[in-house]
Amino acid sequence: MITARLNRIVAAGTDHGFVTIKLADCLTLNVKTEPDTAIVEEVYLAPGITAPDIEAWENEDDLELFLNNETCGGTIYLDVPVEAVRDLIQDHGGEHDDQDNGLPDARFQINARGDDGQWAVTVEGEQAGRIFLAGETWYAQANGANTPIECDGAEAAAMYLVELADVAAGRVTTAEQDLRAELADHGITPHRDEDTLIGGHRNSWLIIGPHDGEFPNMEEQPYILAHLHNPADSDEVTVDRPIRPADEWMTVVGPGNPSEWREVMGTCFPATATASLAAYIADWRRDPRAISEKALTEARTGSAEILNAPETPSA
Structure with a gap:
């Protein structure tokens, strides 16, 4: 009914x-x-x-x-x-x-539960996908998607489908599009990278090395990586969705000197400060070593996090 x-x-x-x-x-x-x-x-x-x-x-x-x-x-x-x-x-x-x-x-509606136990979600009158409950966990499955995505509640599942529909229709821009536009003002073209995780989740990020649009040799060349960070979901790594007010931009800085250290978490920016992040990346491009050393110093003093740090070499 x-x-x-x-x-x-x-x-x-x-x-x-x-x-x-x-x-x-x-x-x-x-x-x-x-x-x-x-x-x-x-x-x-x-x-x-x-x-x-x-x-x-x-x-x-x-x-x-x-x-x-x-x-x-x-x-x-x-x-x-x-x-x-x-x-x-x-x-x-x-x-x-x-x-x-x-x-x-x-603008969107969660329709009545169907005979299959799922709720269709429509956006601007068009069906965007379905949400359903399996055990105590809510999932969202967009139209055409092979795998449902785990979400934190029914509302979050519906909003996930709304965001995808808005991106597909061009009503909103993604974090990747926003950062690319700001970096273009500095003459910088990032490289997009991603991986697909078990369960259908996909991590995505932008990485900038010495040469525009190219994936850097991370063992030998300096680089800086950027992605959205949702404080309510520490596992999310993405540039594929629109920016939300509570988001942060997370950066990872690598100096291309693995004998000393590999990666550190660099500076975080409010997601609304995409222009400031682009300016930070432009400063890094001009002097990668200086920015990398600054990030390392912050990591050692506890204001940033060292990732994949190797053991201290023996004398």
């Missing part, structure tokens, strides 16, 4: 107010929620609707409820999972065909 109105409401949010859902048996419930969420902030059940006696509905609010400046009967519940609200709607025959007003606008 499709709950199109509920799906659209939780995608668009209710702008800090309540929105009514009329049920097939002509009873009503009201929901108030932030956009793009798996938890409904408040659910008002009008008289005649009883919440199931399950954990999802245990957070009952004893405050007096006002709708349209009038005191109402019924009960209000806090922090109810969307799936629990959907199940209640379906227990009452689904959503009524005649709603009091139209569906709220939403």
